[in-house]
Amino acid sequence: MESASEMVAFPLLTTPIESNYRACTIPYRFPSDNPRKATPAEIAWIDLFLNSIPSFKKRAESDPTVPDANIKAEVFAQRYTEILEEFKKDPESHGGPPDCILLCRVREQVLRELGFRDIFKKVKDEENAKAISLFVDVVNLNDAIEDEGKRLENLVRGIFAGNIFDLGSAQLAEVFSRDGMSFLASCQNLVSRPWVIDDLDAFKLQWGRKSWKKAIIFVDNSGADIILGILPFARELLRHGTQVVLAANDLPSINDVxxxxxxxxxxxxxDEHGQLMGVDTSNLLVANSGNDLPVIDLTRVSQELAYLASDADLVILEGMGRGIETNLYAQFKCDSLKIGMVKHQEVAQFLGGRLYDCVFKYN
Incomplete structure (x- = not known):
């Protein structure tokens, strides 16, 4: 399941022992809770994962790479449902107590044991092709904004709009399969500022004052998210003279790139000169993060990424999984940015915000 080489701690994380690093943001239980009884938070989150099973089963049934996919998809649904129900009866079963990392990991294990490697491959390819065709227009719209602060805000709004393409959210998966999604409409329809966590003005100030030497960006979804959200933002960093390292998953998980x-x-x-719409890409690198889930534990990244990150002075965790459900409170030895859209009601409640609210946390 993991990258072949040994995993190491992300070097820019404040020493994990000193900072009491916990990957998962939302505590499902406290030390005083009965270890043999599921807490209300655990039950709510187990139910959230139970609700996502039909959309995963549907994707698995239509996987052309797996023989008897419809039969195996049914087995996946039954087996994963059983495990989740067992967590409710005994939180310490299956390596528990459960948190968002364990619930994601068990789901991936069940899929992979049945031969399902990438059940979202078809929709990812379709969305990537669609987003690639829109890339030039999106970049031109950004480049036409002369005021640097306004251009930066527009780029950030593009990241949020792209981040809506998330098939791990049962609600969004249903909307997506029914209606598709318009990137530009999503940009215009974001919830109004101030967002639930809104440090954009502070980030704008730093953007004007300092130039970062190297940025590590943990990326999230395929399609509009990476192509119309993150890449235009990364291109703007390149224009500012920043070296950009995009850290992407080793193995497929949901619709993550x-x-x-x-x-x-x-x-x-x-283009033929190796440029991204007129911007040199010699300072743009892609790294394998070693991760295989839609969330990430930063005590376990690939050695390649750890090496590339050792001299970075900006870390960006993008997406609800990596930047909100895990690592929202992670502390780093350099500037950091957590940016993502809130796509689960349970996360909105925890943060005291609205569903589809935005998080822009800058330290």
């Missing part, structure tokens, strides 16, 4: 997919996307977007 993987390292090989991201290499291919960037090669399609570059």
């Amino acid at each position: 993987t390292y090989p997919e991201l290499v291919e996307i960037i090669s399609k977007l570059k």
